[in-house]
Amino acid sequence: MPAARRLSLKKPFSHWPRLEGAVVTDGAIGRLSHVISTQTTAPSVHRGRARAGAVGPRYRGDAWPAVTAGAGANGGGARAGPGGRLCVAGMRSRQRAFAAVMRLCVKCLRVGRRRRFRLAWRAQQLWRYGHLCLRSLLYNSFTNSDVLLDSLFEPIYWLVDHVTRWFGVVFVALVIVLTSSIVAIVYICLLPLILQTYPPGWVCWHLAYGHWNLLMILFHYSMAITTPPGNPPQAKSNTVAVSICRKCISPKPARTHHCSICNRCVLKMDHHCPWLNNCVGHYNHRYFFSFCLFMTMGCIYCGISSWDMFREAYAAIERMKMLEKERLQVAANQTYYQTPPPAFSFRQRAFHKSIVYLWVLCSSVALALGALTLWHAALITRGETSIERHINKKERQRLQKKGRVFRNPYSYGAWDNWKVFLGVETRRHWLTRVLLPSTHLPHGTGLSWDRPPCVTEPRTPLLAI
Ligand SMILES: [Zn+2]
Ligand SMILES: [Zn+2]
Numbered sequence: 001m002p003a004a005r006r007l008s009l010k011k012p013f014s015h016w017p018r019l020e021g022a023v024v025t026d027g028a029i030g031r032l033s034h035v036i037s038t039q040t041t042a043p044s045v046h047r048g049r050a051r052a053g054a055v056g057p058r059y060r061g062d063a064w065p066a067v068t069a070g071a072g073a074n075g076g077g078a079r080a081g082p083g084g085r086l087c088v089a090g091m092r093s094r095q096r097a098f099a100a101v102m103r104l105c106v107k108c109l110r111v112g113r114r115r116r117f118r119l120a121w122r123a124q125q126l127w128r129y130g131h132l133c134l135r136s137l138l139y140n141s142f143t144n145s146d147v148l149l150d151s152l153f154e155p156i157y158w159l160v161d162h163v164t165r166w167f168g169v170v171f172v173a174l175v176i177v178l179t180s181s182i183v184a185i186v187y188i189c190l191l192p193l194i195l196q197t198y199p200p201g202w203v204c205w206h207l208a209y210g211h212w213n214l215l216m217i218l219f220h221y222s223m224a225i226t227t228p229p230g231n232p233p234q235a236k237s238n239t240v241a242v243s244i245c246r247k248c249i250s251p252k253p254a255r256t257h258h259c260s261i262c263n264r265c266v267l268k269m270d271h272h273c274p275w276l277n278n279c280v281g282h283y284n285h286r287y288f289f290s291f292c293l294f295m296t297m298g299c300i301y302c303g304i305s306s307w308d309m310f311r312e313a314y315a316a317i318e319r320m321k322m323l324e325k326e327r328l329q330v331a332a333n334q335t336y337y338q339t340p341p342p343a344f345s346f347r348q349r350a351f352h353k354s355i356v357y358l359w360v361l362c363s364s365v366a367l368a369l370g371a372l373t374l375w376h377a378a379l380i381t382r383g384e385t386s387i388e389r390h391i392n393k394k395e396r397q398r399l400q401k402k403g404r405v406f407r408n409p410y411s412y413g414a415w416d417n418w419k420v421f422l423g424v425e426t427r428r429h430w431l432t433r434v435l436l437p438s439t440h441l442p443h444g445t446g447l448s449w450d451r452p453p454c455v456t457e458p459r460t461p462l463l464a465i
Contacts, residue, residue, distance in 0.1 A: 161261045168277030172225060175275055178361065179221075182302065183214065185358045189351055190306055206305070213298045219437040220291035221276075229281025230267035230446045232256055239447045253447045255282075255410070257387050267446030270385040282446035286421060289380065292373040299366035303359060310359035313352035320344050320352075380421050383411030412455040425454045 140147060150157075194206050232239060232253055241251030245265050247258050257269040259279045268282035280288045323343065344352075379389060388408075396406040411417060419425075423433055423440050433440055443452040 157260065164272065164274050165261050168274050171274045172277045175221070179217070182358055182361065185354045186210070186302060189354055190302075190309070190358075193309065194305070209301065213294055213301060216294040216437065217291065217298055220287045220294060223439070224273075224280075224284050224287035224291050225276045225278055227278075227284040227287060229269065229279040229285075230283045232265050232267060232447065254449055255385070255388070255446070268385060269387060271387070282442060282444075285385075286423065286442060289373070289376055289421075292369055292376065296366055296370045296373050299362040299369065302362040303366055306355060306359050306362075309355050313355035316344070316348070316352045317356060320349065381414045381417055383408055383417040383420075410449060412452075416452075416455045419454045420452045 191206075191210075195203055198206065232250065234248075234250060239251060239253055242254050243252045244250070245252045245256075245258050247260070247263070248265050250265065252258075252265055253267065255268040256265050258264070259266050259269060259272050261272045262279050266279045266281040268285065270280040270285055270288070272279045273288065276288065278284065327343075376386075379386060382389075384392060388410075392406065392408055399406045412420060420443055422429075423438075423442055424430055432438060443454075444450060
């Protein structure tokens with residue numbers, strides 16, 4: 001053996017990273033340790049060709065016995081004496097130890113790489129799954145700025161819906177309490193004064209009109225809060241639907257909309273009224289409007305009737321405040337030697353304050369509810385609901401850009417719209433169905449919209465919404 005066969009461990013680990021991917025067995029690693037120690041017979045390994053496929057015949061077990069038997073630090077193993085044998089044995093034990101350490105390192109590297117690779121693969125799979133879920137949830141072929149804004153304001157809508165749902169009972173109780181207080185003040189304070197001071201003709205008129213107005217308010221309010229607005233059938237039916245409700249997942253007839261507070265679809269939905277704690281729809285729309293109208297009329301009536309009394313009561317309250325101020329000054333300075341003016345009794349104070357409360361509340365409600373009533377009257381004149389008002393406005397603008405004219409398919413003209421809304425088919429109905437309490441049903445079922453018989457001029461619907 002040439003003397004050049006010396007131990008050379010220059011860059012002993014330089015070839016290990018190149019073993020990745022190869023099926024390295026224990027025997028192969030043992031042989032690799034020999035390669036490291038001898039170097040002369042395995043230059044290709046040091047050049048980095050120790051891959052399983054690139055080792056070649058020199059790497060096979062049958063090509064190595066000549067090396068293992070006599071390989072030593074001093075040259076040929078055949079010339080080595082006992083000392084040389086000991087040295088060779090020591091060298092072999094070190095080689096084995098080194099090979100064991102290398103095996104351990106290879107295992108650690110392999111396990112570490114495998115674990116990192118598995119974690120990266122799982123993270124990639126999770127990312128792809130999450131991305132797919134997000135896209136499937138958010139995908140909408142009709143996505144536009146409105147949908148985006150709705151999505152952003154969804155938490156606020158949710159809060160408002162729940163607050164309105166739970167406070168509906170409170171609002172109804174408030175309406176009943178406030179109305180009862182006004183009626184009580186009218187009976188206790190206003191009516192006795194009218195009976196004492198007004199001429200008989202005016203007294204009769206006040207009694208008749210006041211009680212008729214009160215009766216209409218009570219009747220229409222009780223009907224509005226107790227009459228269901230009408231809902232489309234949940235079971236399969238022959239109803240002609242124009243769309244599918246996204247919340248109910250059921251067919252939606254024309255003019256039907258979903259109420260997020262009631263959590264159901266409502267026929268010819270106008271809006272959800274918190275003061276009724278009920279939806280305003282096909283079957284109670286007339287009750288709602290009549291209540292608004294008669295309540296506004298009642299408030300205007302009370303405001304006008306109590307105007308003179310309100311001015312007197314207001315002046316009396318101002319005098320009460322001045323007297324109270326003077327009394328406090330007397331108590332503080334003790335300089336008031338004159339006889340103090342007579343103080344107002346509790347009954348007088350309550351009377352004046354009640355009149356002021358009645359006038360302020362009635363005039364406020366008359367203004368607010370009057371504006372709402374006028375708005376709904378304009379909508380009824382056009383044959384629209386509050387929701388259709390927005391839909392028709394958009395549709396009108398869209399068609400206008402195309403040079404076309406939008407026509408509401410549910411409008412039969414202003415006069416006929418009022419007749420259809422109030423259910424007036426004959427002249428007698430103006431008295432029995434409008435001016436007196438009536439429980440007659442509206443025309444149609446709210447599922448389909450045929451032309452009512454009271455409509456004189458037939459019109460062909462152009463568009464169903
Ligand atoms: Zn619905
Ligand atoms: Zn509702």
